[in-house]
Amino acid sequence: MESAINEPLKQSTSQANKQLNRSREKWSRTWPLHLMLLPAAIATFIFAYVPMSGLIMAFQDFKPYDGMLGSKFIGMEHFRFMFEYPDSKQVIWNTLIISGLKIVFGLIVPFVFAILLNEVRKMLFKRVVQTLVYLPHFISWVILGAILTDMLGSEGVVNQVLNGLGIGAIPWLMEGDWFRFTVVVSDIWQNFGFNTIVFLAALSGVNPSLYEAAEVDGATRWKQTIHITMPAMIPIAVVVGTLSLGNILNGGFDQIFNLYNSLVYDKGDIIDTFVYRTAILNGQYSFGTAVGLFKSLIGLILIVFSYRLAFKYAGYRIF
């Protein structure tokens, strides 16, 4: 590793002195910058690319004591198993529904909330609200899970209120459809603060003269929102949406794992919890890796696809 770093140093200093053609000259000006990039590049290589070699496990009958090199290759066996497994279809479907709802409402809610908050003229109030809605983001699901189980239980606070109103208790965590509802709502409650901040940042960049001009033209507050505020937010909304599409196969392991139970397996079991039970609990690491690889592939395809769409329709480039 030492030589790899020293080599360009020697080369560039000696050669830059001999020849002065343009690219070389540029190189001689910028090589320290490249060199400074090197540690980051190496770290990325070590921590992001080297572990990818572990994907080889997906095609092996991996045994921890044989190691990655000693385990037997079995080809696509785990992928076959994954698709032939009776529960797979349902689990994938559950994941798509739960995370699809999370993505859609995870966009709409902060979008609307950011517009509302943007209309608030009291700076202090705005800041306080902004911070408060962001706070739940930092609470671990282990804790939230216990709190929710307690609050949403048959005799929890929520159902006591519902009983008091004469509506009757709702099986928030014990009936499949309500479980999905609970999961999506609690996820949005936990995370919408982050996207709200992103949207608010986009709004702070809108040129005030646009609003002034609109006012001169006699546009109402509502019209200003529709014709100035919202178009200003669309590109960033497209970006946020695009990035979250890559997560469509992540239903949120921490959350589901801490909330689910055998009553809601049919509607609430997602790929990650399923893999946790089959692969991790039964020591089938290869199978777990295979599912992980499958998920990454789908995620990659979706990101590329939606990125194209974003570029085509919103004219937005991320890279």
Add this chain to the structure above:
Amino acid sequence: MKKLLSILIVLSMALAIAACSGSNNGNKPANTGGNTGGDDAAPSNAAAEEGFKDGKYTTPVTLSTVWGLNQNGSVFKEGETIEDNVHTRLIKERLGIDIKYDWVVTNTNDAYKTKLRLMLSSGEEMPDVVVYRGDLETVNMLIDSGQFMPVGDLVDQYANETYKAGLDLDPTIWLPITRDGGKMALPILDYAYNADHVMWIREDWLEKLNLKAPATIDEMETVMDAFVKGDPDGDGSANTLGLATGFKNGFSNWMTDIGFVFGAFGTMPGQWNLSADGKLEHGSINPAAKQALGKLKEWLDKGYISQDSALLDESTGAELFTKGKAGIVFGPNWLPAWPFPDLLNNVPGAKYKAYPVPAGPDGKIGSAGGNPPANGYVFINKNSEHPEAILHYYNWFFDHMANPQPGSEFEKGFAEGYDYATLPDGSITADIAKYPELFPGLKDQTAPPLYYTLTYEGARIPTLYAETHVKLAGGAEPATPYEKQEFNTRLKENTDAMKVVMDQQDIRMKNYYMGPLTETMQSKNELLNKLLNETFSKIIYGQQPVDAFDAMVGNWKKSGGEQIKMEVNEWYNSVK
């Protein structure tokens, strides 16, 4: 100048990276050195034997391990930790063994198991000993890792008579960890019958409502009905339950058990029972389970058990009892030590008592239990320099703590001011609430140094506990220090409960399958367990009709259950 500065910065970064990678490389030779050291284990063993004189290593040896802090073993005196406390200091002083913890986690949500499994999956080098108490899958993974040695010879050579006698009580104790005739781990002995259940009832509720303790499921229903409708807690609202349950983890539980309902109809779910034809069968698909599910559904509908039962595990389920909400809970004899103290905190003046497990409509009584008295395993690294050290350690606890002789050093407990204190009149106490000044550095709870030990509770002679308590329950005066200690540290309710257990010895239903996971189990267990748990829960909650049970059984059989049954019986025929 600027350029020079940036070059300097970059160079120093490069050096740092080089240094890091250098130290990584440096690790390798050290590792291989350790391995070769293990390969010629024989000479180093001989050396170790020489080093252990008069019960102590002349030159202290290091015993590395990893640890999950359990709730009952995480009360420490001010300034002490698991790495440095009265236990580690004592072991170093007496045995010359320096216990080193590679890592320690707080064992909530199976964190210790998860961390061990991650260690296995990344092929990390294991410490000298790994102690594990829990599911058989992890035990198998540890064995299969190939990092641990067979212990048969070590036991023959180093184990003392007490440990050997305990192992000989039930030779099936070795079955779960035997591979090709090799015994791959040291069983940690437990008090036999210690996991067997009794029915705990709020005695004050029975008295208040003028009821007698139920002996059958029918009578139990009468009692539960009264507990639900009779406002036994006297707060004026009908907010009480009959039975504390929590079946998030399954339907035969170590606490908040409902397996007895199945037992009353003649089966036990989640385990392999011996059927009339001499074959092993899975208890969850026995038709008797259908009747039990019907019963549980009825109880849920009538409000005898909590609507949240499917969300609760054993600990959270037991809180229903300790919060004073439920009047009955099924569990082991030692619940008065934990978690019942919480009940007395929450409901001052509460009284509870153990009763026999009730009988079903045909007089059948069944409760899971009667398994060999091992509650964990110690795995010894095959490259360990002193594989025998853990046996010396365990022996020491058998010799000094398991059944101390009158007048010996530990006759009162582990350490003064930790788990006991001496009153001015010479008697001993563990009542920290009454004598806080005798337990300096502790609040509310005494510190349990025995629970810090690598073998979880020091050492236990399987028969000792039950025999002692049956004797004490019969009204005998405590004679030996162990009897006195038990008499002083255990509550009377605990003692009486053990008598109840021993009187019901013949109702225990043992899990007959003790082998490793079979091939089909590995690929199908999850599918089958999910099927069982989901259907069971849904039947109890009325989300599926009771008759869904029959479809489930068919499904179970054709999804691999039949195949597993065959494999299990193959194993059974090979060992019986």
